[in-house]
Amino acid sequence: MSKELLNIKDLYVNAGDKEILKGINLKINKGEIHVIMGPNGSGKSTTANAILNNPEYTKVQGKVELEGKDISNLKTDEIARLGVFMSFQLPEEIPGITVTNFLKYAKNKVTGKPVKIFEFKDELKKYMDELNMNPKNMDRSLNVGFSGGEKKKNEILQMLVLNPKLAILDETDSGLDVDAIRTVSKGIELFKNDENGVLIITHNNKILRSLKVDYVHVLVDGKIVTTGSQELATIIENEGYAKYKN
Amino acid sequence: MAKTQLEEINRNIYDFKNKDDYDYKIKKGLTREIVEEISKQKNDPDWMREIRLKALEIYNQLEMPTWGPDLSELNMDEIATYVRPKGKMASSWEDVPEEIRNTFDKLGIPDSEKTSLAGVGAQYDSxxxxxxxxxxxxxxxxxYTDMETAVREYPEIVKKYFMKCVPINDHKFxxxxxxxxxxxSFVYVPKGVKLDIPLQSYxxxxxPESGQFEHTLIIVEEGASLHFIEGCSAPxxxxxxxxxxxxxxxxxDNAxxxxxxxxxxxxxxxNLNTKKAIVGKNAQVDWVSGSFGSHISMLYPMSILNGEGAKTEYTGISFAGKDQNLDTGFKVIHNAPNTSSVVNSKSISKNGGKCTYRSLVRIMENAKNSKSSVSCESLMLDDFSISDTIPTNxxxxxxxxxxxxxxxxxxxxKTIFYLMSRGISEEDAKAMIVRGFAYPISKELPVEYAVEMNNLINLELEGAIG
Amino acid sequence: MEKVKLNQTPVRTCRNFKINNIDFTDKIPSRIPDFHNVKIAQETGKDEIITDYEFDNFEVKFGSGLEDQIKEQANQKIKIDVKSKTDKEIKVEFDFDEENLKLVDYIEIVAEENTTSNIYIIYRNKLCNEVQDHCDDPSQRCSGVQCAPYKAYHNGLIRIVANNNSKVVVNIINLMNKESSNILGVDSKIEDSAKLKLNIVDFGAKTSVTNVYSNLAGKEANNLINSIYLGTDKEVIDMNYIAECFGEKSNINIDVQGALKDEAVKHFKGTIDFKKGCKKATGNEAENCMLLSDKAKSLALPMLLCSEEDVEGNHSASSGKADNKEIFYIMSRGFDKKSAEKLLVRAKFNSLLEGISNQEMKQEISYEMDQKLD
Incomplete structure (x- = not known):
C-alpha cells in the first residue's frame, strides 16, 4: 500500500476574480503532521477550502488527489465521505439539530453503516470527557449559543467521532485561551495514528509545542515559499514573515 | 407526556377521499332561504336563527377585502354551506359510521386520544x-362538547360569549x-382547574364544493389552564x-x-379563518400555528390584552409551495398597562409559492410599561417564489x-458547505437547515405534531431542492 | 373639509390599520402666485443650472399624489446638469415670507457619467428682521412661528438621475414653520455603479408629507437614505419611502431616526422591493422613533417584498421612550432630564449631521433642533 494520502499538484485557485493560490504543491503521507503558516491573506484557508471544493472558490489549474484518486471536482460531501475532515475557523450555527443527532447522522453518512445509539453515545461521552466538554452540550443545537472555545472543541469532537483519514484544522487555535489550546492539542494526539494525516493551519506556535510535527510550510502570497522542520515554526514565531515577503 | 412514534407519513393519508356520501347536503349558494333552511336543519333556538339572519344582512352589506390575496376564484353560488354526514354524534368510536371512522383512524386521531390527549372532538364536513x-x-x-350541544344545553353561556369577541361585522367572512x-367545539374550564394534557379537535x-364553518368557543375561567389543539385537513x-x-x-384573570x-x-x-382572544389580568394566551395547506389563506390570530399584566406569544410558521398564497400573521392590541407580546414568525416559500407576513401591533395610550418584540424571518428556496413582510406598528x-x-x-x-464537509449531501443539508429553521415552532408542538410537521417539511421539500 | 389621499403605499394592508395612505386635510391652494425668494449658487461654475426650465411631461411610478399641480402650476422650475467631478457645493435655497407663501417647485438633477456632486436644497422661513423678546440668539434663525405666523405651502418634486459611476449627494432640508404644509416627492433612478446619498432633514410644517422613490436600475447601483425628523405640537409627519431593486448587486440602505414631542404623530412607510433578477442585492431598513411624550404617536409599516431568492433583506424598527439606563448615565454626569433626553436625540441625529459637509448648514439644523426640543 502506498503511503501517500494527499497530493496537491500545481494548484491555482481564485475567489471570484481574485487569484489567491498561485501554484501550490503539497504532499502529505499517512502518519504525518503538516503545518501551514503564513501571514493574513496569504491563502491558508483557501487551501483548506479548495481541498474540500468549497463552491465559493474556483480551481483554475492543477488538482487535488486523495490516495491517488483525483478529488478536485467531487462534491464536498463526497470528499468528506472519502475521509477528509475540516475543522472550520468559524463553525456554522445550525438551530434545531442537536450535537448528538447531527454527529450520528454524519457518522452514518461517512461510514455508510448504521450507528448503534448506545455505543455511539458512550463514544461521544468518552471523547467529551477527554476534551473537557460539558456533557449537556450533547443535547444542545449544533454550535448555537456556544462560546468560541466550545465551538472549536466541538469541531475537534467531530473530528474524533468521524475519524477521517485526513484532518485539516483551519486556525482551530485562534482566539483560544491556553487551556483550550492544550485541549485541542490533546484531541489531535488522540486522533493521530500511522494510518491518518493532519494538516494544521495556524498563526501560532503554541498549538504545535506538544505535537511532533513533520513538516512546516510557509505560505506567502499564494505560494509555498519554504518548507522546513518543526524548528521553522519557532523561527517564524520570533522573526515573523518579513524575510519571505518580496 | 407519553410519546408516540409515528411512522413516516405520506401525503396519501391527507389526500384519500371518501365518496361524497352524506345524509343531507344543502343546495349551493347563499340566500335567506338557504340560511333559514340550515337553521331549521340544525333545530336552532329563535335567538340563534335571528343571529344568522342578521349576519346574512351584514354579509350582503360588507365589501370584499380591499387588500391581500385575490379572492376572485371564490364564488359563493358554487359552495354548499351545509353538509350533514351520516350518523349521529357518538362518544365512542365504535358508533361512528365505518367509513368516517376509518378516515380518523388513518389520521391517527383515536390512537393519540389513547396516548396523549385528555379529550377529542372530530368533525366531518359540517x-x-x-x-x-x-x-x-x-x-x-x-x-367539552360540540357547539350545537352547547347552544342547547348551555344557552346562557353561549349567548353571553357567542360572536362577542369577534363581532359579526368584523369582516365579510x-x-x-x-x-x-x-x-x-365548546370548551369551558371552571375556575382554578388546570388540564395538564391537551384537548384536541380535528x-x-x-x-367537494362545500364549506366548513365551525365555531370554536373556549372559556378558561380565572386561574384555570388549558392546551387546546386544532388540526385540519381535506382531500x-x-x-x-x-x-x-x-x-x-x-x-x-390569571388563566x-x-x-x-x-x-x-x-x-x-x-382558508379565511378568524381567531381572537380576549385576555384578562395577568393571564396569558399563546398561539402556535403551522400553516402548510390551502390554496389561499388569510389568517391573523389576534390577542386583545385587556387586563393589566396580560401576556401573549405568537409562534407561527407557514410553508407555501406551488399555487399557494399564504397570507398570515398576528395582531395584538395592548389595551392595559404592563402587557407584553412576543412574536416569532417564520415562512418558507418555494416552487412559486407566496408567503406574506402581515401584522398589527397596537399599543394604546393606556398601555404604560408595555413591551412588544417581533421577529420575522423568511426563507426563499428558489427565485420564482415570493415572500412579503407587511407589518404595521x-x-x-x-x-x-x-x-x-x-x-x-x-x-x-456557508452553512450548506459546513454540513457537506461532514459527509451530508446537499439535499439532506438543505432539508436539515429548513427543519432547523422551523425548529423554534416545532418544539412548541406536542411531539406527534412536531413529527408530523417535520414529515410535512420533508414532503414539501421533495423534488423542490436539487 | 376636503380630504385628499396622499402617499399611497405600494401594497395595501388592512384598511383599519389606517396606514395605506394619509388623509391630507390642509388646504391645497388653487392659485399659485410667483415665488421670488430663491437663491442658487454653485462653487465650481462648471455645472449647468437652468432656471425656468421647461420640463417635459413626466410620470412618476410612485409619488405623493399631488404631481398634477406641479405639472400645471410650478412656479419654480430648475434643472441641474452635473458635469463636475468635485464635491464642491451646489445650493438651492427657498425662503418663505409674507410675500412668498406658495411654492410649487420642480427640480431635475441629472448627474452625468463619472461625475461627483454635493447638492443642498433648503426650504425655510426667512430670517426675521427684528430682534424680539423671545429670540435668545438674534443672530440665528428661529422657528419663526411667533415672528411670522404665516401659513406657507410647499409642493415639490425633485427628480434625480444618477448616471453610470456618478456619485451624488443630495441634502434636502425642510425647516418650514409649524403653521405650514409641506409636500415633497423625490424620484430617483440610479444606474450602473452609481451612488446616490440622500440626506433628508424633516423638521418643519404642520403637515409634512414626503414621498421618496428610488429605482435601483443598474448593476451595483447604490442608494443610501438617511433621514431625521422631529415632530412637535400637533404636527403630522408622513413618510412613504419605496426602493425597488432591479440591478444585480444593488444596495439600498434606509435609516430613519426621529423624535416626537407633545402630540406629534409620525407615519413611516418603508418598502424595499426585491424584483426578480436583482441577484445578490442587499437591502437594509432601520427605523427608530423616540417618543418624548405620552401623547406622541408612532405608526410604522416597514415592508420587505421579495421575488428573488439570492438577496439579503433586513429591517428593524423600534419605538419607545429614551433608554432609562442611558438617561440615568447622562444624568449622573450632571445633566437634568430634559437636557439628557435632548442629548440622546442629538446623538441619534449625529450620524446624519456628520454626513452634511456644510458647517453653516449643520449649525442651522442644530439650532433649529434645539429650538424645537426646548
Missing part, C-alpha cells in the same frame, strides 16, 4: 361526529360564518372549497390558554419598549 373527554375532567366541571356556522372536510378536489371558521377565546393549530388543508381550499404612547426585526434571504451557502 357536523361533529365524535366527542369524548376523560371521566375525571367531567367530574371537575370541565365541559365573519358575517358569512355567523350566518351559516355549523359544528365546532376538522375534516370531505365533501384535494379540482373545485374550490371554503373554510371560514371562527375561534373565540376568553382567558380569565392560561395555549392554542395550537396544524393546518394542512388541501390545495384547493380557501402603531405605538400610541411613550412608556413602552417596542422592537421589530425582519429578515429575508436564502439558505446560507
Amino acid at each position: 357536523e361533529v361526529v365524535y366527542h369524548s373527554m376523560k371521566e375525571d375532567l367531567i367530574k371537575q366541571g370541565v365541559i 365573519v358575517a358569512l360564518h355567523a350566518a351559516v356556522w355549523s359544528g365546532g 376538522f375534516r372536510l370531505n365533501s 384535494k378536489y379540482n373545485k374550490v372549497n371554503l373554510h371560514a371558521g371562527c375561534v373565540e377565546l376568553y382567558v380569565g 392560561y390558554l395555549r392554542y395550537s393549530t396544524i393546518e394542512n388543508w388541501s390545495k384547493n381550499m380557501m 402603531d405605538i400610541r404612547t411613550d412608556e413602552v419598549e417596542f422592537s421589530h426585526e425582519a429578515s429575508i434571504g436564502k439558505i446560507s451557502e
